[in-house]
Amino acid sequence: xxxxxxxxxxxxxxxxxxxxxxxxxxxxxxxxxxxxxxxxxxxxxxxxxxxxxxxxxxxxxxxxxxxxxxxxxxxxxxxxxxxxxxxxxxxxxxxxxxxxxxxxxxxxxxxxxxxxxxxxxxxxxxxxxxxxxxxxxxxxxxxxxxxxxxxxxxxxxxxxxxxxxxxxxxxxxxxxxxxxxxxxxxxxxxxxxxxxxxxxxxxxxxxxxxxxxxxxxxxxxxxxxxxxxxxxxxxxxxxxxxxxxxxxxxxxxxxxxxxxxxxxxxxxxxxxxxxxxxxxxxxxxxxxxxxxxxxxxxxxxxxxxxxxxxxxxxxxxxxxxxxxxxxxxxxxxxxxxxxxxxxxxxxxxxxxxxxxxxxxxxxxxxxxxxxxxxxxxxxxxxxxxxxxxxxxxxxxxxxxxxxxxxxxxxxxxxxxxxxxxxxxxxxxxxxxx
Amino acid sequence: xxxxxxxxxxxxxxxxxxxxxxxxxxxxxxxxxxxxxxxxxxxxxxxxxxxxxxxxxxxxxxxxxxxxxxxxxxxxxxxxxxxxxxxxxxxxxxxxxxxxxxxxxxxxxxxxxxxxxxxxxxxxxxxxxxxxxxxxxxxxxxxxxxxxxxxxxxxxxxxxxxxxxxxxxxxxxxxxxxxxxxxxxxxxxxxxxxxxxxxxxxxxxxxxxxxxxxxxxxxxxxxxxxxxxxxxxxxxxxxxxxxxxxxxxxxxxxxxxxxxxxxxxxxxxxxxxxxxxxxxxxxxxxxxxxxxxxxxxxxxxxxxxxxxxxxxxxxxxxxxxxxxxxxxxxxxxxxxxxxxxxxxxxxxxxxxxxxxxxxxxxxxxxxxxxxxxxxxxxxxxxxxxxxxxxxxxxxxxxxxxxxxxxxxxxxxxxxxxxxxxxxxxxxxxxxxx
Numbered sequence: 097x098x099x100x101x102x103x104x105x106x107x108x109x110x111x112x113x114x115x116x117x118x119x120x121x122x123x124x125x126x127x128x129x130x131x132x133x134x135x136x137x138x139x140x141x142x143x144x145x146x147x148x149x150x151x152x153x154x155x156x157x158x159x160x161x162x163x164x165x166x167x168x169x170x171x172x173x174x175x176x177x178x179x180x181x182x183x184x185x186x187x188x189x190x191x192x193x194x195x196x197x198x199x200x201x202x203x204x205x206x207x208x209x210x211x212x213x214x215x216x217x218x219x220x221x222x223x224x225x226x227x228x229x230x231x232x233x234x235x236x237x238x239x240x241x242x243x244x245x246x247x248x249x250x251x252x253x254x255x256x257x258x259x260x261x262x263x264x265x266x267x268x269x270x271x272x273x274x275x276x277x278x279x280x281x282x283x284x285x286x287x288x289x290x291x292x293x294x295x296x297x298x299x300x301x302x303x304x305x306x307x308x309x310x311x312x313x314x315x316x317x318x319x320x321x322x323x324x325x326x327x328x329x330x331x332x333x334x335x336x337x338x339x340x341x342x343x344x345x346x347x348x349x350x351x352x353x354x355x356x357x358x359x360x361x362x363x364x365x366x367x368x369x370x371x372x373x374x375x376x377x378x379x380x381x382x383x384x385x386x387x388x389x390x391x392x393x394x395x396x397x398x399x400x401x402x403x404x405x406x407x408x409x410x411x412x413x414x415x416x417x418x419x420x421x422x423x424x425x426x427x428x429x430x431x432x433x434x435x436x437x438x439x440x441x442x443x444x445x446x447x448x449x450x451x452x453x454x455x456x457x458x459x460x461x462x463x464x465x466x467x468x469x470x471x472x473x474x475x476x477x478x479x480x481x482x483x484x485x486x487x488x489x490x491x492x493x494x495x496x497x498x499x500x501x502x503x504x505x506x507x508x509x510x511x512x513x514x515x516x517x518x519x520x521x522x523x524x525x526x527x528x529x
Numbered sequence: 530x531x532x533x534x535x536x537x538x539x540x541x542x543x544x545x546x547x548x549x550x551x552x553x554x555x556x557x558x559x560x561x562x563x564x565x566x567x568x569x570x571x572x573x574x575x576x577x578x579x580x581x582x583x584x585x586x587x588x589x590x591x592x593x594x595x596x597x598x599x600x601x602x603x604x605x606x607x608x609x610x611x612x613x614x615x616x617x618x619x620x621x622x623x624x625x626x627x628x629x630x631x632x633x634x635x636x637x638x639x640x641x642x643x644x645x646x647x648x649x650x651x652x653x654x655x656x657x658x659x660x661x662x663x664x665x666x667x668x669x670x671x672x673x674x675x676x677x678x679x680x681x682x683x684x685x686x687x688x689x690x691x692x693x694x695x696x697x698x699x700x701x702x703x704x705x706x707x708x709x710x711x712x713x714x715x716x717x718x719x720x721x722x723x724x725x726x727x728x729x730x731x732x733x734x735x736x737x738x739x740x741x742x743x744x745x746x747x748x749x750x751x752x753x754x755x756x757x758x759x760x761x762x763x764x765x766x767x768x769x770x771x772x773x774x775x776x777x778x779x780x781x782x783x784x785x786x787x788x789x790x791x792x793x794x795x796x797x798x799x800x801x802x803x804x805x806x807x808x809x810x811x812x813x814x815x816x817x818x819x820x821x822x823x824x825x826x827x828x829x830x831x832x833x834x835x836x837x838x839x840x841x842x843x844x845x846x847x848x849x850x851x852x853x854x855x856x857x858x859x860x861x862x863x864x865x866x867x868x869x870x871x872x873x874x875x876x877x878x879x880x881x882x883x884x885x886x887x888x889x890x891x892x893x894x895x896x897x898x899x900x901x902x903x904x905x906x907x908x909x910x911x912x913x914x915x916x917x918x919x920x921x922x923x924x925x926x927x928x929x930x931x932x933x934x935x936x937x938x939x940x941x942x943x944x945x946x947x948x949x950x951x952x953x954x955x956x957x958x959x960x961x962x
Contacts, residue, residue: 274958
């Protein structure tokens with residue numbers, strides 16, 4: 097066995113003209129009499145390895161012909177420039193070593209149904225499209241964190257176990273926590289408000305859970321959410337932050353993942369266009385748009401998926417809709433002093449019909465108003481005493497928002513369904529593998 | 530109200546000689562007849578703001594005297610160099626504005642018991658020591674991610690909901706997942722093995738859960754873990770990776786968090802010493818050390834906290850103990866071909882008695898051996914079919930490890946108990962706030 101330096105396909109350009117070894121898997125193969133063309137993948141990329149009959153001994157040439165899809169192999173040979181190749185290089189093979197044979201790999205190049213593919217998610221992740229999605233997801237998460245880290249935010253992980261089902265247990269997953277009941281978090285926001293009072297600018301980023309009996313293309317039971325919160329920010333600051341943040345994340349993907357976006361046939365110009373400023377319209381403006389487009393819509397209702405699509409179609413960028421009626425928003429939203437029926441909240445709607453990606457707003461910072469709201473909503477005040485403390489001891493205006501990562505991945509990758517945006521999706525009817 | 534540019538204390542050095550506003554809280558105060566010295570915090574740092582009686586109107590000077598701990602205030606004035614100050618600057622105040630008064634803030638400068646402080650965790654986070662810990666935690670998490678991102682790993686989030694309690698339900702949190710039972714993950718490792726076969730180098734980083742009825746200083750029910758896994762790595766590669774990784778994380782904290790380490794009175798020289806290579810000793814060597822130190826120890830047992838301390842005291846760096854008896858390790862550990870009774874595993878023990886921070890090893894990659902192990906351990910084969918697929922379709926040697934973030938924070942910060950290493954700790958007897 098020839099033993100050269102082990103390198104990864106992603107760094108192959110550094111080794112032109114040199115002998116190297118690749119450790120990976122056979123993705124595909126074609127042969128002519130004197131030549132085998134092996135498509136090799138190692139998780140960092142794909143490359144073509146060419147075996148000339150005269151370059152290796154007869155047995156090895158024969159063995160290469162028998163290699164099956166997804167067999168693990170170590171290929172050693174010379175890195176050669178190849179202008180026709182997508183990555184610009186190929187390998188002139190000096191030796192091939194089979195590590196383990198793969199017999200009847202279930203995911204063949206033919207089309208498979210989604211149920212079958214999800215059942216084989218542990219293998220489906222090897223497909224080029226899925227790898228492209230995972231790499232873009234990786235970049236999105238990295239950019240989200242980089243953005244907040246570079247802008248003076250402190251990461252403050254919110255807890256997963258929460259003690260009380262403050263707003264009803266309908267959509268909560270429950271567990272027995274030693275002597276009592278506990279619930280899996282739906283949002284770290286209340287904790288981030290405490291964190292912002294301590295650290296000025298804080299964010300959490302972790303999994304959140306919704307036990308919704310919903311099978312739409314936008315719902316997962318387990319999904320990741322980032323939630324920044326800033327002391328002394330008002331609604332306008334919050335919109336400035338959300339806009340600057342989303343521009344950064346999208347442009348980082350455009351800059352770093354062109355190759356992956358092409359694998360997904362994503363229209364990159366649509367993403368390049370995601371630059372500030374984003375349109376800011378009021379809820380009332382949005383209702384007006386719906387009515388102008390012939391839709392009936394009751395003032396006071398929240399927008400449905402279809403409404404969001406209609407509104408977003410009027411613009412070629414994400415839009416921010418602010419000042420919804422208080423009645424359709426959570427109790428902790430601060431009312432607009434200019435019109436007490438409106439909340440100082442904002443939702444960001446992605447373009448191209450991908451729906452809401454951000455929800456947030458300015459929080460009620462007055463102790464008495466908050467106490468009244470808790471009573472009005474018939475919430476158990478005791479469970480909120482710690483949250484009320486934030487208004488008792490040096491309350492300040494503050495605002496924040498949450499962005500669901502899978503919705504963002506779905507939009508940026510141009511995917512119809514969120515189930516492909518997360519490595520191991522959890523849906524109402526799916527908890528395996 | 531004077532209105533100058535709002536700046537953060539962390540960036541104050543950029544504004545020497547300029548008029549600015551700080552938005553924060555009153556941390557402390559002392560006064561002489563003509564002067565008030567306000568200690569102001571804004572989450573990014575602390576600064577002294579000096580009010581001369583002659584510089585502000587009488588009413589404002591009087592109001593400043595009445596300011597209470599943790600009242601929220603906006604201070605405007607001139608940034609002046611001050612050599613005696615820790616941050617090198619102070620503010621010559623031109624105006625003070627009270628935002629909200631804080632009456633009888635519960636955490637006074639006197640000593641409080643830990644139970645009281647944990648009960649007030651949402652406020653305790655405002656204390657300088659807690660802020661220092663949170664900032665070091667932030668840096669550790671950032672460095673962990675940076676390390677893997679810079680070294681070609683793809684982030685592949687493991688699921689939180691897992692369908693089967695493969696190794697017994699004793700320490701698992703259970704929930705009803707629509708029609709069936711689900712359990713909260715204890716480790717993403719098996720999923721990372723699938724990810725490594727797809728992406729070559731993968732890692733997950735998320736919360737994990739243990740329902741242990743244990744009240745030791747090292748146990749949380751909810752803690753964060755990072756788990757890298759690399760295709761084609763063996764035990765030695767795995768130790769190289771773990772060592773390089775830990776050196777990077779610790780040295781990044783030394784470089785970026787000197788100020789916070791000083792707040793915690795951490796002996797920084799101990800951390801500076803955490804440079805490769807780390808000692809690598811076998812389990813047998815470790816047993817020898819215990820016996821030489823007069824401890825009785827049965828070959829085949831796992832090391833307890835006390836044993837770890839005795840062993841680690843012989844070294845001034847983290848040490849890696851490899852090749853434990855297979856019987857005290859999980860079924861998926863690959864045996865050493867040179868001695869089938871030993872597993873190709875490794876634990877890393879932190880110095881100074883901080884105990885195990887990393888556990889990992891090379892995984893069994895042979896289908897038949899793994900099938901036999903599953904039978905021997907009386908595990909339900911059906912639940913592992915997807916995991917076995919990884920051995921059916923192009924199996925390769927692979928290895929990885931897990932590092933508990935709170936254990937690492939505890940060691941690096943020099944904290945006795947893990948409860949202060951996470952923003953909102955969840956312990957057997959604590960799920961609030």
